[in-house]
Amino acid sequence: MNYSDASIGASTIAPFLSLEGVRKTYPGVVALDGFSLEVRPGEVIGLVGENGAGKSTLMKILGGVTTPDTGTITVDGVAHDGLTVEASIGSGIAFVHQELNLFENLDVAANIFFGREPLRAGPLRLVDRTRLRTLAAPLLKRVGANFSANTPVSALSLAQQQMVEIAKALSIEARLVILDEPTSSLPLAETDKLLDVIKALKAGGISVIFISHRLHEVERVADRVVVLRDGMLAGTLPKNAINHDQMVKLMIGRMLKEREKAAESGRPPGAVALSAKAVRTSAYPDRPVDLGVRRGEILGLAGLVGSGRTELARVLFGIEKSLGGSLQLDGKDLVLGSAADAVANGIFLVPEDRKLTGILLDLSIAQNISLPNLPAHARRSLVSARAEAVTAEKQKRNLGIKAPSVATRTGTLSGGNQQKVVLAKWLAMSPKVMILDEPTRGIDIGAKAEIYGLMRALADAGVAVLMISSDMEEVIGVSDRIAVMHEGQISGILDKEQFSQENVLLLAVGKQPK
Amino acid sequence: MSKKDLGLLILILVVGAVVAIINPRFLLPINLANTSNLIGLFGILAIGQAFVIITGGIELSVGSVVALLGVLFVDFIATRGMAWPVALPLILVLGGIIGLAHGWLITRLKLQPFVVTLCGLLIYRGVARFYTADGTAGFAFGQNFPELEFLTAGRSYGVPNSFIALIVIAIVMWVVLHRSVFGRYLYAIGKNEEAAKYSGIRTGRVVMAAYVICGVLTALSAIYFAMYTRSISPASHGQFYELYAIAAAVLGGFSLRGGEGSLIGVILGTVLLQELQNLVNLLGIPSSLNFAVMGGVILIGVLVDQQWGVYRERRLMLEATRKGAAGAAAE
Numbered sequence: 001m002n003y004s005d006a007s008i009g010a011s012t013i014a015p016f017l018s019l020e021g022v023r024k025t026y027p028g029v030v031a032l033d034g035f036s037l038e039v040r041p042g043e044v045i046g047l048v049g050e051n052g053a054g055k056s057t058l059m060k061i062l063g064g065v066t067t068p069d070t071g072t073i074t075v076d077g078v079a080h081d082g083l084t085v086e087a088s089i090g091s092g093i094a095f096v097h098q099e100l101n102l103f104e105n106l107d108v109a110a111n112i113f114f115g116r117e118p119l120r121a122g123p124l125r126l127v128d129r130t131r132l133r134t135l136a137a138p139l140l141k142r143v144g145a146n147f148s149a150n151t152p153v154s155a156l157s158l159a160q161q162q163m164v165e166i167a168k169a170l171s172i173e174a175r176l177v178i179l180d181e182p183t184s185s186l187p188l189a190e191t192d193k194l195l196d197v198i199k200a201l202k203a204g205g206i207s208v209i210f211i212s213h214r215l216h217e218v219e220r221v222a223d224r225v226v227v228l229r230d231g232m233l234a235g236t237l238p239k240n241a242i243n244h245d246q247m248v249k250l251m252i253g254r255m256l257k258e259r260e261k262a263a264e265s266g267r268p269p270g271a272v273a274l275s276a277k278a279v280r281t282s283a284y285p286d287r288p289v290d291l292g293v294r295r296g297e298i299l300g301l302a303g304l305v306g307s308g309r310t311e312l313a314r315v316l317f318g319i320e321k322s323l324g325g326s327l328q329l330d331g332k333d334l335v336l337g338s339a340a341d342a343v344a345n346g347i348f349l350v351p352e353d354r355k356l357t358g359i360l361l362d363l364s365i366a367q368n369i370s371l372p373n374l375p376a377h378a379r380r381s382l383v384s385a386r387a388e389a390v391t392a393e394k395q396k397r398n399l400g401i402k403a404p405s406v407a408t409r410t411g412t413l414s415g416g417n418q419q420k421v422v423l424a425k426w427l428a429m430s431p432k433v434m435i436l437d438e439p440t441r442g443i444d445i446g447a448k449a450e451i452y453g454l455m456r457a458l459a460d461a462g463v464a465v466l467m468i469s470s471d472m473e474e475v476i477g478v479s480d481r482i483a484v485m486h487e488g489q490i491s492g493i494l495d496k497e498q499f500s501q502e503n504v505l506l507l508a509v510g511k512q513p514k
Numbered sequence: 515m516s517k518k519d520l521g522l523l524i525l526i527l528v529v530g531a532v533v534a535i536i537n538p539r540f541l542l543p544i545n546l547a548n549t550s551n552l553i554g555l556f557g558i559l560a561i562g563q564a565f566v567i568i569t570g571g572i573e574l575s576v577g578s579v580v581a582l583l584g585v586l587f588v589d590f591i592a593t594r595g596m597a598w599p600v601a602l603p604l605i606l607v608l609g610g611i612i613g614l615a616h617g618w619l620i621t622r623l624k625l626q627p628f629v630v631t632l633c634g635l636l637i638y639r640g641v642a643r644f645y646t647a648d649g650t651a652g653f654a655f656g657q658n659f660p661e662l663e664f665l666t667a668g669r670s671y672g673v674p675n676s677f678i679a680l681i682v683i684a685i686v687m688w689v690v691l692h693r694s695v696f697g698r699y700l701y702a703i704g705k706n707e708e709a710a711k712y713s714g715i716r717t718g719r720v721v722m723a724a725y726v727i728c729g730v731l732t733a734l735s736a737i738y739f740a741m742y743t744r745s746i747s748p749a750s751h752g753q754f755y756e757l758y759a760i761a762a763a764v765l766g767g768f769s770l771r772g773g774e775g776s777l778i779g780v781i782l783g784t785v786l787l788q789e790l791q792n793l794v795n796l797l798g799i800p801s802s803l804n805f806a807v808m809g810g811v812i813l814i815g816v817l818v819d820q821q822w823g824v825y826r827e828r829r830l831m832l833e834a835t836r837k838g839a840a841g842a843a844a845e
Contacts, residue, residue, distance in 0.1 A: 319711065343714030357712040362705045362773065371702060372714040374695045382693045425713065
């Protein structure tokens with residue numbers, strides 16, 4: 001087993017946290033197998049690995065939610081067989097989860113000190129609002145927040161909300177902050193802010209474990225990268241050896257050319273399939289948008305969260321009513337009263353929120369796939385389970401959906417396989433225009449590559465593909481052209497030769513590309 | 515038939531056996547016929563309610579609708595001299611219109627089902643009382659509608675025709691709910707309306723259709739109830755019937771969140787409720803305790819069902835652990 005030296009570049013400072021030979025099994029699965037790790041004060045550890053590699057189990061052990069079968073956890077010089085939730089919090093381990101746990105109806109200060117509010121003297125135990133704010137202000141300053149303690153959380157952007165979470169961690173005097181996929185829902189510019197916060201934590205002597213699928217971000221902040229694979233330490237990379245290809249190689253045990261493959265465009269794009277002319281959406285009701293996606297191309301749609309991309313996608317799919325302007329499909333005017341109209345016209349959407357809008361978790365794979373096209377799987381309006389199974393089996397084979405059978409409930413599948421089910425239900429029909437909103441968010445790297453391959457295959461088959469993504473690598477790696485949105489309008493469209501992170505960023509903040 | 519339905523059926527048989535042992539009159543043909551007549555009347559009502567509950571909605575106005583449409587039906591044929599083959603479809607259409615109005619308010623104007631139908635409950639009751647000036651609507655002495663009476667209150671081979679009607683409706687609605695495209699849409703919407711919409715289903719229309727179905731079935735049962743009681747005092751006729759219907763659905767395994775439940779379940783729920791009513795009468799329990807008995811049994815039923823679910827989950831986990839251990843040992 002590879003226990004590669006965890007103390008590369010180590011100083012003489014004692015580690016804040018060290019794990020020794022931690023093993024955890026679940027029924028039928030070994031989630032962690034003899035894992036060891038040391039985290040020093042002020043060290044930023046990048047923790048990467050595919051879904052199912054054991055990251056969540058490790059987090060649960062550190063959070064005290066579950067105890068390891070064997071192994072020791074030493075926190076601040078005290079050895080434990082396993083942590084409890086109280087011990088974890090008490091020893092200064094704080095979590096910032098992918099899904100934020102904030103009360104949107106309360107203000108920032110109330111969220112930071114929730115359950116620990118300073119009280120006024122007296123029998124009524126009233127909350128001392130003034131002190132609440134004065135206590136919150138320095139914490140916000142430490143994370144570099146540009147908003148005040150009495151801002152309602154609902155008015156904050158995602159990155160700002162994450163800052164609140166980190167401020168909350170600081171308020172309990174955290175010495176190790178674990179960030180679980182903090183940037184997966186953040187757009188480009190906001191991600192920078194968060195990475196700056198991590199640097200500030202480091203400067204304050206606080207250790208950070210940064211878990212992310214976005215490897216270039218790990219590259220930027222991590223002092224050391226720890227790679228998990230199949231519950232084991234696949235290797236650690238010291239600062240000077242951290243690079244994208246090395247991480248991927250350790251994660252999947254082989255080199256992957258996923259983006260190069262996806263980027264190979266088969267043929268020149270055809271005529272414009274779907275176009276929006278002066279369409280106005282609820283995000284920016286006074287800003288008209290013009291955009292056309294051509295047959296046979298993958299058009300990337302980049303921009304900051306809140307720039308109106310999702311709203312545009314919703315209008316193109318008929319879920320949201322356009323406040324003005326018009327849509328054309330193959331040059332003919334198109335009026336969409338509902339998503340059903342869009343589906344009837346071959347315009348399909350893979351939505352941003354897979355579990356809420358993409359699939360029905362309680363239905364089986366076959367039932368999800370047949371749902372948009374149920375009349376075709378029915379005779380005299382009675383559903384034929386056999387016809388459903390035939391369609392689903394075909395899609396399951398073509399897309400490589402990993403599941404015991406097509407009757408499996410989709411709720412039990414992994415994120416990547418769920419996303420394939422969403423794709424499958426549309427591929428089973430014949431798409432003209434395929435809109436994908438953050439299609440690979442929270443999906444492991446292997447499944448990502450397959451989804452890129454599918455998008456390219458669709459484009460090669462003459463489908464117009466519109467991909468909304470906040471992942472810079474993805475936008476640049478996969479698209480044939482990139483349209484960038486800024487405050488409700490298309491600020492520019494980049495052709496292949498103009499592709500660069502800098503150009504996308506400049507357009508995203510409303511400046512001209514170089 | 516699911517395990518849940520089977521459990522309910524066994525409960526019905528056990529309760530029936532116990533009642534029959536204590537009071538053998540339970541099994542007299544006259545008692546069974548009366549009870550099955552009531553099962554028929556309430557069952558039709560409950561099926562309609564079930565279609566609404568499956569979408570995650572609720573229909574609170576059915577008791578008042580039973581009163582209003584009952585009053586109108588009796589008035590049409592008894593005092594206005596309308597031929598019953600004309601009045602009957604007219605009442606069904608009126609029921610459909612009421613359902614359509616509710617569905618429209620809920621899906622197009624985005625009002626909450628509870629609020630819309632609560633207002634309906636108050637409005638229809640008020641209109642029914644106003645229509646007869648709070649008097650009783652009934653048939654004049656000697657007034658007869660032999661065919662209608664046969665169809666509604668009559669019997670074939672000793673079986674009440676209302677019960678036969680329920681069986682026919684149940685079979686049709688079973689196919690609709692469990693086999694048709696529309697039924698699948700209902701379940702999908704109940705489970706997750708947003709996701710259904712994103713799959714290109716016209717969710718508004720489907721939900722509206724569920725309320726129309728509920729309205730029509732309620733109208734049909736209103737006619738049956740009118741012909742059963744033969745005189746209607748609009749202030750009390752049909753009171754709490756919405757709760758009987760909801761209770762039957764809940765007992766039958768429906769979740770008020772939507773997306774769960776079977777047609778067999780709601781029928782069995784109705785059967786159990788009527789059996790309990792009958793039990794109260796036959797065992798000499800004070801009839802004032804009627805509601806308390808029903809409430810108690812529903813509460814116990816739901817509790818047992820929920821605890822059973824927890825137990826089953828735990829057993830599955832244990833089994834998986836054992837399998838996992840065996841697998842590890844084999845390696």
